[in-house]
Amino acid sequence: MKSLAELQAIKAKMQNKVMLRSNDGEETIRVVVGMATCGIAAGARPVLNAFLKEVEDRHLNNVMCTQTGCIGICRYEPVVEVYMPDGSKTTYVKMDEDKVAKVVHEHIVNNKVVQEYTIGAFEK
Amino acid sequence: MIRNHILICGGTGCTSSGSKSLMEALEAELKKNDLQDEVKVVMTGCFGLCALGPIMIVYPEGSFYSRVTEDMVPEIVSEHIIKGRIVKKYLYTDAKEGEEVDATNSLNDTNFYKKQKRVALRNCGVINPEIIDEYIAYDGYEALGKVLTEMTPADVIKVIKDSGLRGRGGGGFPTGLKWDLAARTVADVKYVCCNADEGDPGAFMDRSILEGDPHAVIEAMAIAAYAVGACKGFVYIRAEYPIAVNRLRIAIEQAREYGLLGNNIFGTDFNFDMEIRLGAGAFVCGEETALMTSIEGNRGEPRPRPPFPSEKGIFQIPTMNCNVETYANIPQIILHGAEWFGSMGTEKSKGTKVFALGGKITNTGLVEIPMGTTLREVIEDIGGGIPNGKKFKAAQTGGPSGGCIPASLIDTPIDYDNLVAIGSMMGSGGLIVMDEDNCMVDIAKFFLEFTVDESCGKCTPCRIGTKRMLEYLNKITSGKGTMKDIDELEELCYYIKANSLCGLGQTAPNPVLSTLRYFRDEYEAHVKEKRCPAGVCKDLMRYEITDACKGCTLCARNCPVNAISGTVKELHVIDQDKCIKCGVCESKCKFKAIIKK
Numbered sequence: 087m088k089s090l091a092e093l094q095a096i097k098a099k100m101q102n103k104v105m106l107r108s109n110d111g112e113e114t115i116r117v118v119v120g121m122a123t124c125g126i127a128a129g130a131r132p133v134l135n136a137f138l139k140e141v142e143d144r145h146l147n148n149v150m151c152t153q154t155g156c157i158g159i160c161r162y163e164p165v166v167e168v169y170m171p172d173g174s175k176t177t178y179v180k181m182d183e184d185k186v187a188k189v190v191h192e193h194i195v196n197n198k199v200v201q202e203y204t205i206g207a208f209e210k
Numbered sequence: 211m212i213r214n215h216i217l218i219c220g221g222t223g224c225t226s227s228g229s230k231s232l233m234e235a236l237e238a239e240l241k242k243n244d245l246q247d248e249v250k251v252v253m254t255g256c257f258g259l260c261a262l263g264p265i266m267i268v269y270p271e272g273s274f275y276s277r278v279t280e281d282m283v284p285e286i287v288s289e290h291i292i293k294g295r296i297v298k299k300y301l302y303t304d305a306k307e308g309e310e311v312d313a314t315n316s317l318n319d320t321n322f323y324k325k326q327k328r329v330a331l332r333n334c335g336v337i338n339p340e341i342i343d344e345y346i347a348y349d350g351y352e353a354l355g356k357v358l359t360e361m362t363p364a365d366v367i368k369v370i371k372d373s374g375l376r377g378r379g380g381g382g383f384p385t386g387l388k389w390d391l392a393a394r395t396v397a398d399v400k401y402v403c404c405n406a407d408e409g410d411p412g413a414f415m416d417r418s419i420l421e422g423d424p425h426a427v428i429e430a431m432a433i434a435a436y437a438v439g440a441c442k443g444f445v446y447i448r449a450e451y452p453i454a455v456n457r458l459r460i461a462i463e464q465a466r467e468y469g470l471l472g473n474n475i476f477g478t479d480f481n482f483d484m485e486i487r488l489g490a491g492a493f494v495c496g497e498e499t500a501l502m503t504s505i506e507g508n509r510g511e512p513r514p515r516p517p518f519p520s521e522k523g524i525f526q527i528p529t530m531n532c533n534v535e536t537y538a539n540i541p542q543i544i545l546h547g548a549e550w551f552g553s554m555g556t557e558k559s560k561g562t563k564v565f566a567l568g569g570k571i572t573n574t575g576l577v578e579i580p581m582g583t584t585l586r587e588v589i590e591d592i593g594g595g596i597p598n599g600k601k602f603k604a605a606q607t608g609g610p611s612g613g614c615i616p617a618s619l620i621d622t623p624i625d626y627d628n629l630v631a632i633g634s635m636m637g638s639g640g641l642i643v644m645d646e647d648n649c650m651v652d653i654a655k656f657f658l659e660f661t662v663d664e665s666c667g668k669c670t671p672c673r674i675g676t677k678r679m680l681e682y683l684n685k686i687t688s689g690k691g692t693m694k695d696i697d698e699l700e701e702l703c704y705y706i707k708a709n710s711l712c713g714l715g716q717t718a719p720n721p722v723l724s725t726l727r728y729f730r731d732e733y734e735a736h737v738k739e740k741r742c743p744a745g746v747c748k749d750l751m752r753y754e755i756t757d758a759c760k761g762c763t764l765c766a767r768n769c770p771v772n773a774i775s776g777t778v779k780e781l782h783v784i785d786q787d788k789c790i791k792c793g794v795c796e797s798k799c800k801f802k803a804i805i806k807k
Contacts, residue, residue, distance in 0.1 A: 087469040090355040100347035138211040153294030
């Protein structure tokens with residue numbers, strides 16, 4: 087170890103990897119992927135992985151990606167719900183890996199709901 | 211991509227309750243479900259709730275599973291990990307029976323953790339202690355970097371002095387002052403030393419720190435070495451702590467690889483390296499001069515002070531010696547400042563203290579509380595109270611060197627000075643809780659038996675004096691004592707305290723003195739009435755069969771020494787000469803016909 091900068095570099099690299107373990111903080115955005123049998127069958131796992139990758143690539147340390155059970159709209163799976171710190175909830179349906187980047191970029195980073203993917207858009 | 215971290219405790223407590231095979235089972239189950247690349251299993255340090263081991267936490271939810279067995283693994287994986295449904299029935303809860311278990315209940319919301327403040331234990335149960343990068347992710351070695359590049363040794367000593375940190379090994383000597391004295395000694399070579407010879411029965415915080423966060427101790431020793439001008443460190447640790455020794459070894463190697471030990475650390479001209487010395491587990495080696503004698507390769511016996519270790523320590527070289535828990539606080543103080551540390555605790559005792567809760571208490575384990583927390587909060591709120599509806603009688607702190615705190619003083623705020631004032635001491639932090647079924651004379655005898663065993667024999671007051679004390683106690687508990695014995699015992703206590711060479715002998719009479727102070731009536735009951743009020747001392751009690759006996763012969767058939775005679779449907783009789791007072795008959799009798807007197 088020759089300098090503080092070297093230590094900081096290791097720290098920065100590692101913090102992403104252990105971030106998962108700090109679930110406190112008021113400002114956390116929760117991304118919840120439905121991972122019951124229906125969700126998994128419809129391809130929820132790659133969606134969750136895509137979220138995790140996108141969040142890590144962008145160094146978003148206030149986002150917690152987690153899974154949940156079936157919420158009863160199996161025909162719309164994979165279903166993803168995004169909870170913002172202000173308590174608002176958005177339900178995205180029929181998600182796939184390609185849609186993830188847009189949700190992360192527009193909704194999570196810029197706080198603009200991607201209307202076209204939401205359940206409201208599909209039910210029209 | 212990793213989406214879940216599953217942390218399993220790898221401390222000694224959970225290892226002995228099977229955390230290692232649990233981890234293997236979990237890894238196999240994850241592999242079976244093809245999840246090994248999505249879920250990371252991390253072995254970590256002690257969470258503190260040792261009685262509920264093995265303990266497992268699943269992140270990001272922070273679900274806290276306790277007493278996890280291998281057969282729970284498939285369900286936890288298929289429900290929680292795959293489907294995201296937390297398995298509520300396996301979660302730790304402090305909810306009363308019948309209450310709804312809150313699945314989102316995070317660790318910090320439980321009664322056990324709510325009043326705790328984790329400074330020395332901050333990384334235990336958070337990081338994998340065998341991976342240096344994880345320590346670095348949680349601010350590791352930043353304090354050392356700051357000290358070496360931005361501060362002078364005098365600055366460091368000033369911060370430690372201002373923080374008000376006192377030695378956590380028992381004595382409570384101001385750490386800043388100790389460092390200052392060591393820094394003032396003029397010498398070409400100086401050593402720093404870490405006392406990890408944790409000997410108090412029931413105390414295991416030093417072990418848990420070394421097992422859960424070994425790098426914190428290494429970093430702190432390097433900071434200390436810089437402050438006092440030392441170039442080499444020794445860690446004296448007992449060989450009975452194999453997991454701690456192993457993790458410390460791994461940590462030292464990793465620190466060397468990263469250049470955090472060795473020459474020119476952080477590009478400065480500061481050089482420091484350290485080595486481990488194993489002790490064979492003698493209580494006296496926790497005394498600093500005996501510890502140093504043992505490091506030198508000699509029989510662990512204390513030597514007179516002065517010369518103090520800061521002048522002539524290990525191999526006659528000036529040595530600065532601190533306890534594990536003291537060191538574990540240092541990096542935090544450097545990073546957050548003396549004021550932050552001083553904001554916790556009481557006027558003369560700053561910061562937090564780790565206690566090992568044991569005895570008659572629901573939550574056996576390790577707790578870290580701000581100084582000044584009352585004993586009541588520790589026992590009732592954090593500890594979950596006394597099991598089986600029994601009444602709290604006393605708490606013993608400081609192990610064989612300490613004393614007891616009776617129920618009447620349960621609202622005493624715990625700090626160094628308060629404990630000394632009421633005749634006990636902080637010690638290394640063992641806290642043994644006793645209920646009404648404990649005999650205080652018997653407790654004093656237990657600790658005396660320990661000190662008689664552990665006295666090194668170098669000085670007469672301790673070697674012979676403690677033995678004589680034990681003889682008095684044996685006489686009293688066997689019903690042969692006189693009131694004169696109690697007075698002589700007390701006098702002998704003061705003599706031993708005044709004349710012993712080292713801390714072992716000077717404090718050995720404390721358990722007797724404090725029980726005499728608060729529970730003299732129990733001593734007198736043993737002597738005057740030949741009665742043990744708690745019903746513990748076997749020589750002073752007898753079992754008898756009352757008229758309620760139906761002659762079922764169950765007691766006679768179960769008596770291990772055939773002391774009970776009688777025929778079917780007739781009153782049975784216990785032969786008191788044969789009876790060994792094991793109590794089997796009392797527990798077997800269905801008619802409550804056998805009573806203890």
